[in-house]
Amino acid sequence: MESSKTMSDGDFAKLRAIVYSQTGINIGDSRRSLLVTRLRPRLRDLGLTDYKAYISRLSQDAAERQELTNRVTTNETYFYRTPRVWTYFNEVYVPGFIRKAQNRPLRVWSAAASTGEEAYTTGVFLEEMRSRADRFEYAILGTDISSRVIDVATAGLYKGRPVARFRQDRPDLFARHMTGSDESGWQVTSQIRSRIRFRQHSLLDPLKNTAQFDVIFLRNVLIYFTAADQEVILKHARSLLHPDGVLFIGESESLKHINTDFEQVEPIIYRPVSRSGGPAA
Numbered sequence: 001m002e003s004s005k006t007m008s009d010g011d012f013a014k015l016r017a018i019v020y021s022q023t024g025i026n027i028g029d030s031r032r033s034l035l036v037t038r039l040r041p042r043l044r045d046l047g048l049t050d051y052k053a054y055i056s057r058l059s060q061d062a063a064e065r066q067e068l069t070n071r072v073t074t075n076e077t078y079f080y081r082t083p084r085v086w087t088y089f090n091e092v093y094v095p096g097f098i099r100k101a102q103n104r105p106l107r108v109w110s111a112a113a114s115t116g117e118e119a120y121t122t123g124v125f126l127e128e129m130r131s132r133a134d135r136f137e138y139a140i141l142g143t144d145i146s147s148r149v150i151d152v153a154t155a156g157l158y159k160g161r162p163v164a165r166f167r168q169d170r171p172d173l174f175a176r177h178m179t180g181s182d183e184s185g186w187q188v189t190s191q192i193r194s195r196i197r198f199r200q201h202s203l204l205d206p207l208k209n210t211a212q213f214d215v216i217f218l219r220n221v222l223i224y225f226t227a228a229d230q231e232v233i234l235k236h237a238r239s240l241l242h243p244d245g246v247l248f249i250g251e252s253e254s255l256k257h258i259n260t261d262f263e264q265v266e267p268i269i270y271r272p273v274s275r276s277g278g279p280a281a
């Protein structure tokens with residue numbers, strides 16, 4: 001008999017379909033135990049004894065469907081993740097943007113921002129540039145499908161692991177741009193915070209009410225989608241990326257197996273390709 005510890009084939013299929021329609025996340029055949037681990041505590045909180053009752057609850061309750069999204073997404077992230085991304089960003093892309101003397105702010109989208117560490121790391125590096133380059137400005141948008149992580153990102157207060165590597169590898173930047181303490185937590189300075197916004201958004205939907213971005217971070221999220229949905233996500237990203245812009249994906253990700261309008265600059269770093277086939281002008 002089914003209980004909150006076991007999930008029948010039929011209920012697994014229904015829950016996978018609900019997760020897919022809510023998020024686009026493709027839960028593989030072998031991941032039933034992941035769903036059980038993530039959802040069992042929720043069933044307990046709701047006083048439900050089996051997944052059938054939970055599925056029925058989901059069909060009537062939009063807030064519960066958001067709670068499901070918050071629980072099934074994997075939100076692992078930390079400041080200064082994958083240092084070579086930041087080396088390219090700081091030493092190649094941003095100086096190139098500044099050299100072209102663009103008379104507008106550099107705009108960054110941290111798509112799948114999770115709890116905000118990627119957006120705030122970007123802010124730290126761009127604030128460094130701002131202190132050195134004349135009239136340089138920037139704006140950063142972080143989005144994620146999980147309402148829980150957007151709340152954490154908006155609060156922007158970190159303790160322990162999320163900041164540990166950054167603090168150890170870049171103590172100079174940490175001292176200049178982070179305020180707080182180990183007890184109360186650390187936040188980036190208010191100058192940086194004032195240039196960062198977070199909002200909820202699904203990558204499978206077009207992002208509305210926004211100008212184009214110069215930099216899009218789409219890191220460690222493509223792995224959760226089918227190839228067809230990855231193509232949809234990359235099409236949206238392409239339409240929002242400036243022709244001279246850059247796209248960063250995650251260390252274990254590649255665009256080789258899908259059809260996109262991007263070409264590789266180096267592994268995990270891409271630029272848009274114009275319709276005619278050459279690099280965008």
Ligand SMILES: C[S@@+](CC[C@H](N)C(=O)[O-])C[C@H]1O[C@@H](n2cnc3c(N)ncnc32)[C@H](O)[C@@H]1O
Binds near residue numbers: 077114115221
């Ligand atoms: C592993 S985190 C990556 C965080 C950050 N980009 C990094 O690389 O450190 C993946 C994030 O993707 C988000 N996500 C999953 N499906 C999504 C979707 N359809 N639209 C937007 N975000 C999604 C999850 O909520 C999660 O916070």
